[in-house]
Amino acid sequence: MFKLVRLSCRVYPIWSALGFTIMLAFTATAEDSSSIAYYSTSQFSVTEFDREMYLRNAPPEAGGGIGSRARNLSALSDLYAIKLLALEAKSLDLLSEAEKKWLIEYAISIELIERYLRKMVEDKLAATDWEAEAREQYIASPEDYRMPESVSLRTLLIRTEDRSESEAMRIAVDLLGQAKQPGSDFSKLVTEHTEDASAAVNGGLMSGIIRGQTVPPFDEAAFALRTPGEFSEPVVSQFGVHLIQLVEYSPAEQLTYEQVAQRIIKELKPIRAAQYRRGLQEEARERKLEGFVEHTEALDGLMSRTSDGALGRKFSIDPEF
Template identity: 30%
Template sequence: MNLKSTAVLAAALLLPLLVQAQNVAIVNGKPVQKARVDMLLKQATRGGQQVTPELKKRAEDEVVMREIFTQEAEKRGIAASAAYKEQMELLRQTVLIRELFEDYKKKHPATEAEAKAEYDQVKAAQSGTEYHARHILVETEDEAKKLIADIKAGAKFEDLAKKSSKDTGSAENGGDLDFAKPDSYVPEFSAAMTKLKKGEMTDTPVKSQFGYHIIKLEDTREATFPSFEEVKPQLMQRVEQSRLQKYQDELKKSAKTDYKFAQQ
């Protein structure tokens, strides 16, 4: 056997092995390509999963089962049905739209400077003094006046809050509202609260749209905020999503259509 014949024979022997390496299995004579497994694993990593031997095996099982079921569906003529074609059109649109947005994000990535600007803006809005207050909320002014008198006579604020406050969210904790910025509350509440000193209580009921409040200030502190590096990934994502939303709005605005959207 000459050298050329040996090379041909070797190629003929290797070819089935190469084909086999590209396939996961053969189902009823039809190859199931390894590329399908790679596609599933790529989708898994997009979702934050790590590729492990177990995950890879499940992906292989999945593509082989899909091929078995697909062949049966084709045998029964389901691919020619109207219902199948309608769903395939919706699926086609879904995939195209997803890839459009992924392509846009890839070509218009958020920058660190944009994330820092977002950080500074949020930090400025969140800075300032936080107030740790308690309150008791009742229906009438007379109820509130009586409770104030009871507290001044020695009753515990927390006990009366548990018993009498109609704010069920804080009543069971003795009226505790934890630390919050003044703008977290309605204006009447904030105005009365910020005038108090640590340990003080409002002498008169504070009226708001919810009823009558008795407010006690437990403590104050300067608002804390995480460092830029701690929240950088979330801010980058926030900038990215904001930019994508703007892109979607621009496409909607530039499209020529007689359709009227519910929100223009």
């Protein structure tokens, strides 16, 4: 039994000129689940879909799926477009036999090179002494592993958009007096009186603020506080008048190597992978096989056939041109 599902696909840059709304027919039986049909006129196998995802560098299967739903739908749309356009283009005989042969050989070479580079990089990563690498990174840049000074606060805002600054200050001073009364709950005062909607939701709590994250007058007053529960005097900024209560003060701290070792290794691995890959590519460009001789005249002749030569003016990759 077939279940029809209509899916609107957003097509990604590779087929940016094409938009498709695809009608997919999925079977409910296992024996028919290996194919997907479009409009009952075109279909491809799950193997073709898997190959498409492979070419997109989709992550390996996890939990029975490949990539995200959006990525899968994009691949389905692209496969349909490829089949449709290839069918139309095939009848025009646009490639010579020599060009077809060259393209096949080139595609195989590129895939072999990619797999070779991937394996060589994986081998180099496996052989890397990550403990030594991480420790060297930590010693070279200790400032990168320093926790900055920070404060957690409760704040109450009286805006000056619809009142004068002096009127806002009078309200703030009165509320500050209430907040300093024994047994007063400042978070409750914030919820009842603040004119910052987001602060009203959580009692004005701002956690882990570091210097420079707030406007200068607020920043200066907040980082002058040291004792939890301490209040600043009312602070004026472009947003209005603020009351600030310190919840927690955390001085700057240099993290130990042991605290950050795994984080450093995690950050280094993709960096080293890219460096190893570039190194392999650069080494290949410079490597000269035994018996290599550079023929300057032949090279000059070849260059004359590129973008400013006859070949560059032809849309052809036929090696017999």
